[in-house]
Amino acid sequence: MKVYPRIELDITFKDLRANLLSYFSWSEREEIISQIQSFWHTQKQTLVTLCVRTSLDLLLQALNLPPGSEIIMSAVNIAHMEEIIKKHHCIPIPVDIDLETLAPSVDLFKSSISNRSRVFILAHLFGSIIPLDPYVEICKSHNILLVEDCAQAFDGLRYLGHPEADISFFSFGPIKSCTALGGSVTLVQDKQLAQKMYNIEQIYPIKNEVWFFKRLLKYLCFKFLAIPKIFGIFVTCLDCLKIDLDHFISSLTRGFSKGDIQSQLRYRPPKGMLRLLQYRFKHLDSSHYDQRQQTAHQFLALLDKPDSYPGRKTMQHSYWLVPFVTANPKLLMQKLRIEGFDTTTGTTSLTALGEDSAQAKTLISTVLYLPIYPSVPTPEMTRLAQFVRLYSNGSEIRVCESLVGVSRRWGRGSGNAQTSFDETTSLRRLPQPLDTPVCESAKALKISRADITHPRAISLLPEKLDKPCNAVEFFGETSI
Numbered sequence: 001m002k003v004y005p006r007i008e009l010d011i012t013f014k015d016l017r018a019n020l021l022s023y024f025s026w027s028e029r030e031e032i033i034s035q036i037q038s039f040w041h042t043q044k045q046t047l048v049t050l051c052v053r054t055s056l057d058l059l060l061q062a063l064n065l066p067p068g069s070e071i072i073m074s075a076v077n078i079a080h081m082e083e084i085i086k087k088h089h090c091i092p093i094p095v096d097i098d099l100e101t102l103a104p105s106v107d108l109f110k111s112s113i114s115n116r117s118r119v120f121i122l123a124h125l126f127g128s129i130i131p132l133d134p135y136v137e138i139c140k141s142h143n144i145l146l147v148e149d150c151a152q153a154f155d156g157l158r159y160l161g162h163p164e165a166d167i168s169f170f171s172f173g174p175i176k177s178c179t180a181l182g183g184s185v186t187l188v189q190d191k192q193l194a195q196k197m198y199n200i201e202q203i204y205p206i207k208n209e210v211w212f213f214k215r216l217l218k219y220l221c222f223k224f225l226a227i228p229k230i231f232g233i234f235v236t237c238l239d240c241l242k243i244d245l246d247h248f249i250s251s252l253t254r255g256f257s258k259g260d261i262q263s264q265l266r267y268r269p270p271k272g273m274l275r276l277l278q279y280r281f282k283h284l285d286s287s288h289y290d291q292r293q294q295t296a297h298q299f300l301a302l303l304d305k306p307d308s309y310p311g312r313k314t315m316q317h318s319y320w321l322v323p324f325v326t327a328n329p330k331l332l333m334q335k336l337r338i339e340g341f342d343t344t345t346g347t348t349s350l351t352a353l354g355e356d357s358a359q360a361k362t363l364i365s366t367v368l369y370l371p372i373y374p375s376v377p378t379p380e381m382t383r384l385a386q387f388v389r390l391y392s393n394g395s396e397i398r399v400c401e402s403l404v405g406v407s408r409r410w411g412r413g414s415g416n417a418q419t420s421f422d423e424t425t426s427l428r429r430l431p432q433p434l435d436t437p438v439c440e441s442a443k444a445l446k447i448s449r450a451d452i453t454h455p456r457a458i459s460l461l462p463e464k465l466d467k468p469c470n471a472v473e474f475f476g477e478t479s480i
């Protein structure tokens with residue numbers, strides 16, 4: 001069976017092959033870096049580093065803030081960003097975000113400013129680009145450095161950071177847009193600050209070329225594995241071996257090992273990575289990001305559940321990811337996996353920062369990332385939308401569970417009833433076998449004919465369902 005993987009690596013076999021072949025040619029490191037810089041048409045200084053985390057660490061070294069300085073940041077980011085801030089003896093102050101715009105609340109931002117606030121890091125999430133204008137004046141008037149984290153927001157060299165941002169970080173890590181399997185471009189407004197960061201970086205050793213070559217081979221294998229038919233076989237094998245897919249993928253794609261992060265960041269990018277970054281910019285097709293946006297719009301229209309889509313009011317969005325919020329993301333993930341769609345709750349990457357960040361916590365505890373990208377054929381996308389609608393609804397799942405009760409009851413009397421229900425309601429797709437106890441929620445369930453989608457199932461249901469009725473009342477306590 002085909003399984004559509006959770007994310008499509010934004011790199012082609014051709015790009016990877018070109019990078020492999022580039023090992024047979026020679027070019028100067030400085031020359032490659034200056035070519036990379038030349039693609040960024042900006043007045044700002046352009047630094048090319050190992051990753052965004054390296055750039056943040058460089059920035060904090062260059063700023064050399066007094067211990068106890070406060071760094072205000074969007075309440076959703078990867079844990080390492082917060083960890084790096086703490087390593088510099090600064091205090092991260094999270095500001096909760098709005099789920100419709102994904103922007104940190106301007107009022108909360110204002111109220112979190114103190115005389116120790118030095119930096120504000122705003123993260124553009126999932127491919128959205130948040131308008132920075134409301135924050136610019138506030139930062140200026142409080143002498144706060146405005147940093148935008150564009151790690152998830154690269155949209156084909158069209159957004160080159162907000163003109164008033166002091167720093168803009170772009171990431172080209174393995175799962176990012178226009179990936180070079182690593183690397184970051186950091187734009188810096190202040191020449192002196194950029195020079196300081198550069199000088200610190202120049203002392204770092206260069207990351208081993210063999211390390212990058214192994215990474216290249218690993219992602220070549222991933223690219224191959226991500227072909228839906230092959231990924232289907234892979235998922236089945238892992239299931240047979242009782243290996244958790246989520247855990248397996250996140251351990252293989254982890255960029256840095258556990259332990260001290262700072263020492264792992266303090267390297268300059270290897271030449272192989274720089275050559276790939278240069279190649280990617282040279283052959284960049286920005287229309288790919290328009291296509292990604294169109295695909296996401298098409299899918300979200302099919303889904304027709306605007307409330308479940310965080311960031312629905314963002315003005316600019318290139319849909320690096322398509323997040324979907326639902327009460328029970330793990331359950332939805334299981335159901336979709338059975339239908340051939342690999343999704344993830346992403347619990348190992350993005351995290352909610354701060355105890356009081358209610359919206360951020362809600363987002364992280366309810367989000368599921370859906371496999372929506374241009375190579376998913378339209379009929380499959382339609383099928384995914386149908387299943388997401390069906391299974392995220394909750395009541396439909398419970399109806400199926402109620403039917404398990406019915407089929408058990410009927411199954412006791414007649415040998416065939418259970419099978420006919422299995423065939424007509426897709427009950428066979430439920431992960432639990434028919435003889436397991438049915439979920440408690442079915443007891444509180446009101447069902448009607450409209451809750452049942454399959455025509456043959458509808459025809460099998462007695463007339464009593466013409467009026468909504470309580471599932472327990474209808475099926476009888478003992479059968480559920």
Ligand SMILES: Cc1ncc(COP(=O)(O)O)c(C=O)c1O
Pocket residue numbers: 050051052053054077078081123149151152170171172173183184255349
């Ligand atoms: C919002 C955000 N910031 C920063 C980073 C770190 O980027 P890099 O892997 O280039 O260090 C990531 C990576 O996932 C991210 O999603």
